Amino acid sequence: MNARVFVTLKNGVLDPQGKAIEGALDSLGFEGVDAVRQGKIFDLKVNASSKEEAEAEIAKMCEKLLANTVIENYSIELRD
Amino acid sequence: MNARVFVTLKNGVLDPQGKAIEGALDSLGFEGVDAVRQGKIFDLKVNASSKEEAEAEIAKMCEKLLANTVIENYSIELRD
Numbered sequence: 001m002n003a004r005v006f007v008t009l010k011n012g013v014l015d016p017q018g019k020a021i022e023g024a025l026d027s028l029g030f031e032g033v034d035a036v037r038q039g040k041i042f043d044l045k046v047n048a049s050s051k052e053e054a055e056a057e058i059a060k061m062c063e064k065l066l067a068n069t070v071i072e073n074y075s076i077e078l079r080d
Numbered sequence: 081m082n083a084r085v086f087v088t089l090k091n092g093v094l095d096p097q098g099k100a101i102e103g104a105l106d107s108l109g110f111e112g113v114d115a116v117r118q119g120k121i122f123d124l125k126v127n128a129s130s131k132e133e134a135e136a137e138i139a140k141m142c143e144k145l146l147a148n149t150v151i152e153n154y155s156i157e158l159r160d
Contacts, residue, residue, distance in 0.1 A: 032127035041119040047112035
């Protein structure tokens with residue numbers, strides 16, 4: 001089963017990488033950029049007997065490793 | 081206008097980060113994981129007079145900064 005996990009910073013959490021990219025885009029001449037926030041995606045191939053089992057297992061992976069749940073949100077998209 | 085940019089490694093390009101995560105998940109006891117590929121997302125707020133203009137401008141940003149087009153693919157999702 002294929003799944004995609006999205007990990008993004010929670011609202012209000014400062015994003016220094018995003019700020020750096022904003023600055024770089026500005027210096028490259030891109031003027032119309034108001035904000036940039038960077039996040040991560042993980043494309044997983046997992047063995048599971050059902051979508052529910054896959055989603056539950058992946059949620060555990062997020063809680064334990066893929067996301068820092070203090071400052072990050074995660075969402076799971078099962079793809080087939 | 082809000083947009084999300086997805087940057088992922090091209091097929092066939094080795095993903096050492098993904099391999100490291102696979103190993104870590106395995107050592108945490110997650111057995112059913114066949115593959116992990118890591119990518120990036122950029123959530124952008126841009127000023128543009130139309131969706132077409134926004135998409136064209138963001139594509140330029142990807143080509144110049146957000147993606148290494150030698151080894152990465154990018155896709156743009158306009159959100160409103």
